[in-house]
Amino acid sequence: MITFVKDHVIFRNELQYRIDRPLPTGIQLENCTTGEFSTHDLSTLLREYTDGILCTATQMVLPHKKIPSSAPPSSPSAEFQKSQAARIDSRRRIDYIVRLSEQCAFVGTKANLIKAIEEVSRARNEERPPHITTVYRWHRGFLIAQKDIRAMFSKIEMRGGKNRSRLAPEVEAIIDEKIEAIFLKQKSSSAEEVHDAVFLSVQKINTMRIEGEWLKMPGLRTIQRRISRLYGFDVAVARYGQTEAERRFGATLVSRRVRKILELVEIDHTPVDLMVVNEDRVVIGRPTITLVIDRYSRCVLGFHLSLSGHGTPAVFEALRHALLPKTYMKDQYPDLNLEWECYGWFERLLMDNGAEFHAFAVVDAMLNLGILSEFAGSREPNDKPFVERLNRTFNYSFIHRLPGTTLSKLHKRIGFKAEDDACITLAELDRMIHAWILGYYHLRPHLGLGRRAPIDVWRESAAAHPPQLKANAKDVDIEFSEVTTSCVQHYGIDLNTHRYASVQLSNLRRMLPSNNNSVDVKWPRHDMGYIHVWDPFEKIYFKVPNVDDGYAGLTLEQAKAAKKILKTNDSYKRVRAEAADVVREMVANAAVDKKLQNRRKGARFENKSSKGLHRPSSAAPPFEPQHNAEPALPHASKDIDGYEFETIGPADGGAHGK
Numbered sequence: 031m032i033t034f035v036k037d038h039v040i041f042r043n044e045l046q047y048r049i050d051r052p053l054p055t056g057i058q059l060e061n062c063t064t065g066e067f068s069t070h071d072l073s074t075l076l077r078e079y080t081d082g083i084l085c086t087a088t089q090m091v092l093p094h095k096k097i098p099s100s101a102p103p104s105s106p107s108a109e110f111q112k113s114q115a116a117r118i119d120s121r122r123r124i125d126y127i128v129r130l131s132e133q134c135a136f137v138g139t140k141a142n143l144i145k146a147i148e149e150v151s152r153a154r155n156e157e158r159p160p161h162i163t164t165v166y167r168w169h170r171g172f173l174i175a176q177k178d179i180r181a182m183f184s185k186i187e188m189r190g191g192k193n194r195s196r197l198a199p200e201v202e203a204i205i206d207e208k209i210e211a212i213f214l215k216q217k218s219s220s221a222e223e224v225h226d227a228v229f230l231s232v233q234k235i236n237t238m239r240i241e242g243e244w245l246k247m248p249g250l251r252t253i254q255r256r257i258s259r260l261y262g263f264d265v266a267v268a269r270y271g272q273t274e275a276e277r278r279f280g281a282t283l284v285s286r287r288v289r290k291i292l293e294l295v296e297i298d299h300t301p302v303d304l305m306v307v308n309e310d311r312v313v314i315g316r317p318t319i320t321l322v323i324d325r326y327s328r329c330v331l332g333f334h335l336s337l338s339g340h341g342t343p344a345v346f347e348a349l350r351h352a353l354l355p356k357t358y359m360k361d362q363y364p365d366l367n368l369e370w371e372c373y374g375w376f377e378r379l380l381m382d383n384g385a386e387f388h389a390f391a392v393v394d395a396m397l398n399l400g401i402l403s404e405f406a407g408s409r410e411p412n413d414k415p416f417v418e419r420l421n422r423t424f425n426y427s428f429i430h431r432l433p434g435t436t437l438s439k440l441h442k443r444i445g446f447k448a449e450d451d452a453c454i455t456l457a458e459l460d461r462m463i464h465a466w467i468l469g470y471y472h473l474r475p476h477l478g479l480g481r482r483a484p485i486d487v488w489r490e491s492a493a494a495h496p497p498q499l500k501a502n503a504k505d506v507d508i509e510f511s512e513v514t515t516s517c518v519q520h521y522g523i524d525l526n527t528h529r530y531a532s533v534q535l536s537n538l539r540r541m542l543p544s545n546n547n548s549v550d551v552k553w554p555r556h557d558m559g560y561i562h563v564w565d566p567f568e569k570i571y572f573k574v575p576n577v578d579d580g581y582a583g584l585t586l587e588q589a590k591a592a593k594k595i596l597k598t599n600d601s602y603k604r605v606r607a608e609a610a611d612v613v614r615e616m617v618a619n620a621a622v623d624k625k626l627q628n629r630r631k632g633a634r635f636e637n638k639s640s641k642g643l644h645r646p647s648s649a650a651p652p653f654e655p656q657h658n659a660e661p662a663l664p665h666a667s668k669d670i671d672g673y674e675f676e677t678i679g680p681a682d683g684g685a686h687g688k
Contacts, residue, residue, distance in 0.1 A: 034075070035176065041085045042078065119184035123168050126150055126160065127182060136169055197252075201245050204231045205256055213257060214268040221254045228253065277409060285325075285415055291491040292376040294325045296417035297348060299340035299384070303425045305434045305452040306337070306459055308621055308633070313449045315630035316436065317456060319463075320348035321424070323417045325380075327488040328476055329372045330420070330467050335460055336639035337630075342386045343555050344639075346395070346510035349379075351644050353399075354503055358646050363461055368468040372488060374497025378402045380414050395509040400500055428466045449626065460640045508562050508571050511552040518547045523561065523574065525553060526586060527593065530561050530574045538565060556637065557582065558589040580608040585637045588613045 034040075034057050038049045046062040056071045078084035126147070130136060135146035144162055151159030168182055175181035195202055208227040213219045229247060236244045266275035288294050302317045318340045322331040332352030336344050356370035379401050381387035387405070396403045406413035429435055434452030437443055454462070472485040479487050501509075516523045518539040522531025539547060550564040552571060559582030562571040576582065581589045592609035595616075620632020 034072070038086075043083060113187060116184045116186050119186055120182065122154075123182045123184065124179060125154065126165060127168055127172055129153075130165070130169075197248055198245050200235065201228075201232060201248060204228050205248065205253065209253075209256060209260070214260075214264060217269060221250060221257055224257070225250045225253045273409070282412055285412075288326045290495040291324055291326045291329075291488055292374050292495070292497060294378045294380060295322060295331060295352070295376040296325060296380045296414040297322045297345070297387075298382060298414065298417040298421060299344065300421035300425065302335070302459075303429045303436045303438055304432055304454065304459065305436060305448045306454055306456050307434075307452050308629075309455065310621065311453060312621065312629065313434075313452045313626055314621070314633040314638075315626075317459070318344070319424070320344045321417060321420055322348050322352040323420050324372065324376070324488070325416055326491060327372075328416060328420075328479060328484040329472060329488045331372050331376075333463065333467075334640060334644075335456065335463065336637075336641075337456065337633040338637045338639060339634065340384075340386060342389050342391055342512070345386050345389075345392055347639065347641050347644070349395075350506055350510055352376075353506060354499075356644075358644060359464075361646070362643060363464055366461075366465055366468070368464065370464070370468055371485075371492075372497075373499075375399070375500045376401060378404055380404045380406060382406050382414065383408055391512045394513050395511075398509050399506070423471070428463075428470075432462070456638055456640065457643060460643050507554075508552055511554045511562065514551050514553070515548050516551045518542065518549055522577065523549075523551065523563070525551065525561060526558065526589070528558055528581065528589070529577045531577055532572075532574045534572050535563060535574050538563070538567075541567060555586050556641070558584050558586060578609075580610060582610075584609060584613060587635065588637070591616065591635070 034049050034052065036049060036051055039062070040047050040049065040059075042059075047059040048062055050058040050060045050067060052058070053069060056069050057075060058067055058069050060067050075084055079086075129150045130143070130146055133146050135143045140162065143165070147159050147162060147165060171181045172178075197205075205224075205228055208224050208231070212224050212227055213221075225248075232245050232247050239245075263275055263279050266278055270278070286294065297320065299318055299320050302319050305313050305316055308314045315337050317335050317337050320334045320336075320340060322333065323329070324331055332348055332350075334344050334348035334351060336347075338344070353373065353375060355373045359366070359368065359370055379396060381403065383405055386392070393403055411418050425438060430437060432454060434448050434454060436448040472488075473483050475481045475483055514525070516525055518535060520539075522529050522535060538549070542549070549566070552562040552564075554560075558576060559579065560573050560575045563574050564571055581592070584592065589609065592612040595612050596609065617632055617636045620628055620635065623629050623632065
């Protein structure tokens with residue numbers, strides 16, 4: 031219950047009132063702003079206090095003092111918490127008042143009170159007790175405040191001129207101006223630079239004044255204190271710009287809620303902090319992994335490991351791995367004895383703003399497969415936080431424990447070279463990733479899942495919402511290809527400097543209008559041996575082979591390089607070399623090159639990835655160059671991707687790269 035006493039200040043709906051006097055019909059209040067008097071029922075005021083509408087003043091006001099209407103109420107409890115000295119002094123005051131009140135020392139004579147104060151001082155092991163006048167002042171304030179203990183809080187923080195400037199207003203204006211012009215306008219600045227500028231300005235003003243009116247020069251510590259009190263947001267705007275400051279100081283709210291598995295899936299790339307080797311245990315580069323994660327269960331749906339970067343093919347392979355069942359596990363990794371039960375069509379795919387994700391081929395494929403594409407905000411990693419955190423966990427908790435790791439930062443690579451410790455091939459790394467995901471990550475209790483394992487959450491949700499397969503595996507392979515429009519000629523279709531023709535394509539050309547013979551084409555970047563053409567009459571894609579079957583199994587980049595060499599090199603023309611042989615020789619030469627830079631480029635050109643490892647054993651194997659085979663073709667030297675391959679025939683003693 032609130033005790034309403036005369037001249038007590040209260041606040042109703044943030045308006046300040048003074049209790050004028052109690053009346054038989056209620057309490058009379060005076061509006062401190064307008065001076066208007068009003069009468070209110072006591073029960074009404076108590077109900078307002080309970081509902082939070084009525085608030086009491088946090089600092090008691092003496093009867094002869096009034097709080098200015100414009101001044102906000104101060105908080106003694108806040109002052110009490112500011113420093114250790116204030117807290118110690120407050121406890122000392124309270125201890126004295128409590129002990130003296132228990133002894134009834136304030137009722138007797140002055141001598142008895144002095145004697146009681148000395149006894150309390152000895153009990154507290156104090157060398158010097160407080161003066162009796164000081165104790166009287168403490169006790170008087172305690173009684174005036176209706177025995178509110180907050181009246182004895184120490185106010186030593188309010189002594190002196192703390193936080194109040196002793197400099198002239200002109201000097202304060204100069205300091206503010208220089209901080210604004212120098213510290214908040216430059217990407218990098220210091221208090222010394224601001225202090226020097228203030229010193230020059232003050233000196234310039236003092237030259238026009240008599241010595242008795244000279245302005246006092248502030249010290250460096252004064253400038254440092256002024257800078258330390260600047261708003262962090264303002265400093266961030268000056269250093270990093272408005273956009274970055276908004277990102278750093280923006281509210282990190284709860285991520286978008288999902289109700290079941292496969293409702294929202296996130297995808298992202300990250301470099302693997304590991305150097306891998308080829309079959310000859312020679313370092314060939316650092317791969318990139320594309321991870322797909324289900325937001326609801328935090329389960330990894332799929333991934334793609336590649337030495338060829340993170341382009342559109344990497345996105346397609348990771349999504350294909352995520353959508354389709356992982357039936358290859360028993361054939362590819364029987365010793366692991368693990369099952370990957372996470373697959374199925376998802377409703378939404380959340381991506382960042384990389385060029386490969388915004389590619390028309392990706393958007394078109396998602397649309398045709400019935401998956402909604404979403405993009406995170408620009409420079410907003412918190413829009414897809416779970417895959418970002420997975421990227422960090424993958425490298426920090428797994429990759430950094432393996433031999434050949436590069437760690438996350440250059441300055442951490444002290445005392446070792448990752449190239450000297452590297453001993454893991456891409457296929458071995460793929461096997462280790464499977465073991466880590468299925469044997470550790472999916473089984474580890476997750477704080478965001480209520481300390482449950484991701485696989486348990488997946489199974490629980492899958493029981494109510496089973497994963498669905500909405501398209502055939504072959505249809506998925508067709509959709510995960512580049513898309514374009516091409517005209518059907520009498521000789522077939524020209525695409526990427528290759529010619530594709532078949533009887534079915536010729537029959538389709540007969541049925542197309544004479545003034546519009548364009549068709550939609552899906553062509554796989556990883557294989558120039560065929561394309562898929564859309565039949566608008568049958569509503570299906572049909573396969574059209576390359577008229578030159580020598581390019582089957584070659585990627586677009588490999589086919590371009592091979593065609594360039596076959597066109598310009600007379601040695602290959604004389605022996606009628608096949609494109610696959612040319613590519614195989616170029617990759618083999620790069621694999622034994624002494625420079626790591628050339629071996630990296632050779633690995634990218636070879637298009638080494640986990641694609642072949644994630645396909646069923648019945649699928650056709652991708653193009654695999656034979657690194658140890660002797661080149662069967664004559665001497666050739668060509669620039670591929672900015673470096674040279676030099677080939678020496680068997681009679682010259684083998685092959686090497688330069």
